[in-house]
Amino acid sequence: MSGxxxxxxxxxxxxxxxxxxxxxxxxxxxxxxxxxxxxxxxxLYRYTVGLTAVQTVDDFHRLSGINGAGLREYPPV
Structure with a gap:
């Protein structure tokens, strides 16, 4: 994670x-x-709960049961 x-x-x-x-x-x-x-x-919701992008993607895949191209981490806007 960048500074x-x-x-x-x-x-x-x-x-x-x-x-x-x-x-x-x-x-x-x-x-x-x-x-x-x-x-x-x-x-914004990710910031609200204090999760990193990687944690968000991992949690989404775990909770949805989707493996592969569900969510991806992109560079900041």
Whole structure:
């Protein structure tokens, strides 16, 4: 994970934890993160729960039972 991408993820994790402590929902947190980060909805939700792209792809494949071309990690936008 690159330096800026990693720092962005850490910042989003920190803010998400803070907002959860103040009863914000996952959807609300994703909207708030979208104000500071130009990203796809999937990436915003990924930031909301604090997962790396690799973790997201692995979890998606595990939960959906899809092997192969289900989701892929792309470089940051």
């Amino acid at each position: 800026t991408g990693h720092q962005t993820l850490l910042d989003c994790r920190r803010l998400s934890r803070y907002l959860r402590q103040h009863s914000f929902t996952t959807d609300q947190i994703a909207v708030i993160l979208g104000l500071d980060h130009r990203a796809t909805p999937l990436r």
